[in-house]
Amino acid sequence: MKLVQTWQSTTITTLTDITPTVRELLLRPSDGHAPRWDGGAHLQVHVMVNGAEQTRHYSLVGQPDGEHYRIAVKRMDGGRGGSKAMWTLALNDAINISGPHNHFALELGAPSYLLVAGGIGITPLVTMAQTLIAKKADVRMLYGARTRAELAFLAPLQGLLGDRLQTFVAEENQHMDFAAEIAALPAKAQLYTCGPVPMLEAIRAAWKASGRRLAHLRFETFGSSGSFPAVAFRVVMPRHGLDFMVPAQQTLLEALSDKGVQTISDCKRGECGLCAMDVLSVDGKLDHRDVFLSPHEKAACNRLCPCVSRAEGTLTLDSAWRSDIPN
Ligand code: FES
Structure with missing residues (x-):
């Protein structure tokens, strides 16, 4: 399942380093209009990583002014390359965004x-x-x-x-x-x-x-915090006859899609569990980066969320796809 996205061009009007590893960006949409957002809303941002367009999510910060979006990007040196690519952007550069979207809305009226x-x-x-x-x-x-x-x-x-x-x-x-x-x-x-x-x-x-x-x-979660830095790892899928490498800058979900493996997904942040698939064996280390599976399920290592989770070594996987089930 894929959400229909509308993308819009924005221009970077301000860049401010607010900590040694966090850079704030002010983005002005090409039509000069930034719809209001509520706390918990985020933008999806297109970013070029090693020549390939990828999508990242960044929460909106502060109060809307009607004309700009404000995001803050932490440079993750052991990440998949998206944040480092965001840090190469300069004043007046154009970037495409989608949103605001909000899956983390604040509910008013609680006593505390x-x-x-x-x-x-x-x-x-x-x-x-x-x-x-x-x-x-x-x-x-x-x-x-x-x-x-x-x-x-x-x-x-x-x-x-x-x-x-x-x-x-x-x-x-x-x-x-x-x-x-x-x-x-x-x-x-x-x-x-x-x-x-x-x-x-x-x-x-x-x-x-x-x-x-x-x-x-x-x-x-921001779906990028793992136990170890993102590295390339091997995936074997016997039922699909596949054996391939997942590069450090790509998610397993993206690599599966490139190989033609049918997957379903929604949040792509390790929260909804829609993408969860079976792990048949792990030769190396599995790095669960989701908040959907329970600690017990993570310890058992027989399922993972490929939108965020990664590995070192070799994973043998199976997908939910069955040839006898019409799609
Ligand atoms: S798509 Fe939601 S957990 Fe993977």
């Missing part, structure tokens, strides 16, 4: 909100914090990063939230206590979180253990 950001996962939560403060909602934010210098948007967030913002710097041995934070929330409070997969899994486990309604926990 906890926003939890890890690294570049802060981007959708900036807008949410602004919205909640404007609505005079009860809101706190926990914001973690590896180093203090990597706390993007720190000054405006301090100005906005004051002592309702708490930062955690891993290099300074500061860590969030999810169980205690969740236990301190009033009934029916909502938690919104965005960050790397291990952080989201820890929050989800603590939320489940607390007995709170899962509908009150909303999360989004």
